[in-house]
Amino acid sequence: MAFRVSAKVDGTLPVRVRDSWRWRILYMRALIDSELAEHQFRVSEKCAAAFREPTTMYHAEKAVDMVAPPRGLSGVIGPEP
Numbered sequence: 001m002a003f004r005v006s007a008k009v010d011g012t013l014p015v016r017v018r019d020s021w022r023w024r025i026l027y028m029r030a031l032i033d034s035e036l037a038e039h040q041f042r043v044s045e046k047c048a049a050a051f052r053e054p055t056t057m058y059h060a061e062k063a064v065d066m067v068a069p070p071r072g073l074s075g076v077i078g079p080e081p
Contacts, residue, residue, distance in 0.1 A: 002030040002033065002034070003030040003031055003033065003034035004034075005030075006026065006027050006030040006031075007027075007030075010023075010027060021057055024053065024054075024057065025054060025057070028050045028051075028053055028054055031046070031047075031050045032047055032050045032051065035047035035050065043073050043074070047073070048073040048074065051069050051070050051071070051073055052071075054069045055068060055069045055071055
């Protein structure tokens with residue numbers, strides 16, 4: 001639900017706002033939540049890509065794991081539990 005709304009709004013925003021870090025964080029969070037819910041909390045390629053953007057945005061490539069977004073996700077959905 002949140003991702004559908006944010007995707008709809010994303011298409012109406014001026015480029016300056018759509019590319020702002022504040023909007024990107026909100027949009028990526030909605031996308032990540034949507035992907036995890038859709039795939040029973042297994043990471044899809046789309047979800048893995050969405051986790052990479054905040055890592056770059058926060059300059060967290062070398063941050064300790066407890067403060068960095070999840071890294072090293074392969075984007076491969078595992079077998080059904």
